[in-house]
Amino acid sequence: MAIKNNYIRIEYLVFLCAVSAFGFVTENTYYLQIMTFIGINTLLGLGLNMLMGYTGQVSLGHAAFYGIGAYTTAILSGTYGINPWLSLVCAVAAAVFIAFIVGLPTLRLSGYYLAMGTLGFGMIVNIVIREWAAVTGGASGFVGIPVLEAGPLIFMSGANYYFLVWGIVFAAMIVCRRLLASRTGRALRAIHDGEKTAVAIGINTHLLKLEIFIFAAALGAVAGFLYAHFVLFISPESFGFMFSIKIVTMVVIGGMASVWGALLGATVLTLLPEVLHGFAEYEMIIFGTVLMVVMIFMPQGLTRGIMDMIRTAGRART
Amino acid sequence: MQEIVQYLFSGITTGAVYAVIAVGLSMLYSSTELINFAHGEFVMIGALVMVTLWVRIGLPLPLAMAGAVGAGCVSGLVFERFAIRTARNPEPITLIIITVGAGIFLKGAAMIIWGKDPFSMPAFSSHESIEIFGAALLPQSIWIVSAALVLAGGIHLFLKQTLTGKAMVACAVNKKAAWLSGIPSEKMGILAFGISTGCGAVAGIFIAPITMSAYDMGTILGLKGFCAAMIGGLGSLWGAFAGGLLLGILESLGAGLISSGLKDAIAFVLLLLILYIRPGGLFAAKEAKRF
Numbered sequence: 001m002a003i004k005n006n007y008i009r010i011e012y013l014v015f016l017c018a019v020s021a022f023g024f025v026t027e028n029t030y031y032l033q034i035m036t037f038i039g040i041n042t043l044l045g046l047g048l049n050m051l052m053g054y055t056g057q058v059s060l061g062h063a064a065f066y067g068i069g070a071y072t073t074a075i076l077s078g079t080y081g082i083n084p085w086l087s088l089v090c091a092v093a094a095a096v097f098i099a100f101i102v103g104l105p106t107l108r109l110s111g112y113y114l115a116m117g118t119l120g121f122g123m124i125v126n127i128v129i130r131e132w133a134a135v136t137g138g139a140s141g142f143v144g145i146p147v148l149e150a151g152p153l154i155f156m157s158g159a160n161y162y163f164l165v166w167g168i169v170f171a172a173m174i175v176c177r178r179l180l181a182s183r184t185g186r187a188l189r190a191i192h193d194g195e196k197t198a199v200a201i202g203i204n205t206h207l208l209k210l211e212i213f214i215f216a217a218a219l220g221a222v223a224g225f226l227y228a229h230f231v232l233f234i235s236p237e238s239f240g241f242m243f244s245i246k247i248v249t250m251v252v253i254g255g256m257a258s259v260w261g262a263l264l265g266a267t268v269l270t271l272l273p274e275v276l277h278g279f280a281e282y283e284m285i286i287f288g289t290v291l292m293v294v295m296i297f298m299p300q301g302l303t304r305g306i307m308d309m310i311r312t313a314g315r316a317r318t
Numbered sequence: 319m320q321e322i323v324q325y326l327f328s329g330i331t332t333g334a335v336y337a338v339i340a341v342g343l344s345m346l347y348s349s350t351e352l353i354n355f356a357h358g359e360f361v362m363i364g365a366l367v368m369v370t371l372w373v374r375i376g377l378p379l380p381l382a383m384a385g386a387v388g389a390g391c392v393s394g395l396v397f398e399r400f401a402i403r404t405a406r407n408p409e410p411i412t413l414i415i416i417t418v419g420a421g422i423f424l425k426g427a428a429m430i431i432w433g434k435d436p437f438s439m440p441a442f443s444s445h446e447s448i449e450i451f452g453a454a455l456l457p458q459s460i461w462i463v464s465a466a467l468v469l470a471g472g473i474h475l476f477l478k479q480t481l482t483g484k485a486m487v488a489c490a491v492n493k494k495a496a497w498l499s500g501i502p503s504e505k506m507g508i509l510a511f512g513i514s515t516g517c518g519a520v521a522g523i524f525i526a527p528i529t530m531s532a533y534d535m536g537t538i539l540g541l542k543g544f545c546a547a548m549i550g551g552l553g554s555l556w557g558a559f560a561g562g563l564l565l566g567i568l569e570s571l572g573a574g575l576i577s578s579g580l581k582d583a584i585a586f587v588l589l590l591l592i593l594y595i596r597p598g599g600l601f602a603a604k605e606a607k608r609f
Contacts (some may be wrong), residue, residue: 058411105594111410112353116548117593120586123541127583241541245418252415284426291419296405299412 012174019166023159032162036230038270039165040223045250045262046172047219052248053256054180055212056192057107058115061122062247065095065217067129067239069224071136074234078144079135085150088225095221096214103213107206110195122244130236141235148229155229165226172219176259179215188212192257253294255301264303320452325574326567327450331459333566334466335525339543340550340558341470342517348490348553349510352413356397356421358540360515362428364390364522365531369437379442383523390519391512393424398511421537428533436530462524469520470559473513477555486510490553538582545585549592551599560601 026032048062069091076087106117129136136142148155148164155161179185190198191205198205228234246269254265272290276283298305343357367389372382401416442461447454477483488496489506497503525531525539542565550561565585573581592599 052411058414106590109593109597112552113548113593113597115353115414116544117590119541120545120589120593123586124583124590127580127586131577131579131583241537248411249415249418252411256411281430282426284422284429286426288419288421288423288426291422292401292416295412295416295419296401299405299409 012170016170019170020163023162023166026159029158032158034270034274036162036165038267039162039169040226040230041247041250041266041270042169042263043172043219043223043226044247045254045266046169046176046259047216047223048247049251049254049256049259049262050176050179050188050212051216052251053258053261054185054192055188055209057110057209057213058248059118059213059216060115060241060244060248061118061120061125062216062220063239063241063243064122064125065099065220066224066227066243066247067125067236068095068098068217069221070228070234070239071129071142071224072221073225074142074145074228075135077146077229078142084146084148084229088222091225092218092221095217095224099214099217100210103210103217107209107213119241119244123241126236126240129239136236139236141233143233145228145232145234147232161230165230168222168226172222173259173263180259184208184211189257249291253291253301255303255305258301258303261301261303265301268302321574322571323451323453325570327453327455327459329567329570330563331456331462331528331566332525332570333563334463335521335528335539335562336542336546336565337559337562338466338469338517338521338524339539340546340562341473341555342514342521343543344547344550344553344555344558345473345517346510346514347547349486350507351410352402353410353417353544354514355414355417355540356424357514357518357543358536358538359421359424359428360390360394360518360536361522361525361539361543362531362533362536363393363424364519365526365535366428366432366437366522366533367519368523368526369439369531370432373437373439386523387516387519390522391516394515394518395508395512397424397515398508402511421540425533425536432533434533436532436535437526438530439526441527458527462528465520465524466559469517470555473517474555482506482509542585545589548589548599551601554599554601557599557601561599 022035023032026035044062044066047065048059051057051059072091072094073084073087076082076090077084082090102121106114106121109117130139132138148161153160155164180188187198187203187208190201190203191208195205224239227238250265250269251262252265253268254263255261272287273283276286279286294302294305298308300308339357339361342360343354346352346354346357364386368382368386371377371385372379375382377385397420401420402413405412405416441456441458443457447456449455475483477487485496485501486506486509488499488501489503493503496506521539521543522531525535529535543562546562546565547558548561549565550557550559565588568588569581569584572584
């Protein structure tokens, strides 16, 4: 056990070094920007992965919490001039509160019904953002989000923001890892494998599902906060149904029930549209095909799929 | 009064379109347990092919309609053959992502074929409206509602009266048992796919004269279709039909009496209410269950 723990720490150390090295070496603001988006999407993927990958509860409305986080901080710090760090607390609190209210009845559903319930919730949040123009700026978007500052540090786009985002991503990965290694983590997996069995061995499944739903919502709100203060302009399209699907896709393509899978999925799905920009109008066709092909041939996701391929290749050689 | 009747008329018309979309989804779900997130795109295909064949090329109306439905069926069968059947490990979440990918693919293909501009289409019959309680009822609406009824009735008869239809119902009840008694359940699944996407194309034909058709019209229609199917109870034919009508009417009343901006929210609020209060739907065929 001790050895395994060490191994995990080395994995994280390598990851930390690679990320910081990239931040120090790269001067190109475009690359830093893309990497920052990858970090933000990783946070979303991590949260949803806890809910979907480990606990087996599908949510097709995760972008709602991302939107709630982004708009809460935008309204509080932009319109009312509250310190952005304080509005981060409010954004997370708002997401947690809404997740609690919505999760209470919704998480009693399962399967397609849960998927449709969360989808409906996501659509409603998006429509409210779009129609409540007096507060949110409506369909034309919200302008005037302040830049983050901490003492002498100003988090404008570039290396500073990059380190802020990835610092938070790293912390979130550690939290998820610790959580999964704990009693709670084992209980979550038990729910995934069979909810009735989990109830039978004394797990309060409804409460636990609610807790993990709230945890995912809080991570989503943090991601929304980071997104809002990074791009400084937000509009409802960024938090719609298609984005919810995109987060689900990140988790599934990367590989469910794997912390690294969320990272890989977020990376692939953030980079893919950037790469495909060159194909102009063929972008959607290629994106759709990639989704289908990966799911058809690697239903376990890229992490597992690539590992399997390497293993088969190794076996073929010996 | 006059206003309310007017809202009812337009509600029933769009409701009939939702009903046909929901019937297609519901049929597919009951025979294959698959929720097709690309379903709305077949509605789009139906509408755009219809516009092309009838307005652009100038084929006679019945031929154009047959062509549009055919396009829906064929693209659905191709999708089933290449994407759904080749999937090695058909876990529901994998299938959901595959259908989502197919939806994006179809949308992208439609954008290349038809471009980004929306198309309009004239009504199928003359525009002289009939007045009832001072509200105008377009012949178009009567057309659509009766065609939707005929379609649902036809499917009903097919399922209850023909051997193939009965075999399909058997597959929906228990796939393994049906297979054991000699029913080719694979083929039934393919047939269900064809009928389902064909229904989608029919809905597209209906909606083409009502609104503008464009490559991106499908997603929201597909989602409304889910809401309707869920409201009626997944897997129930007439439940889905009633759900569609109910959704159309409430949406139209809500848009007229409350706010047109919140129109789209009505479907989803209704969906959540149904899920919380009666998760099996108003006319439940099967109890809400796991994947």
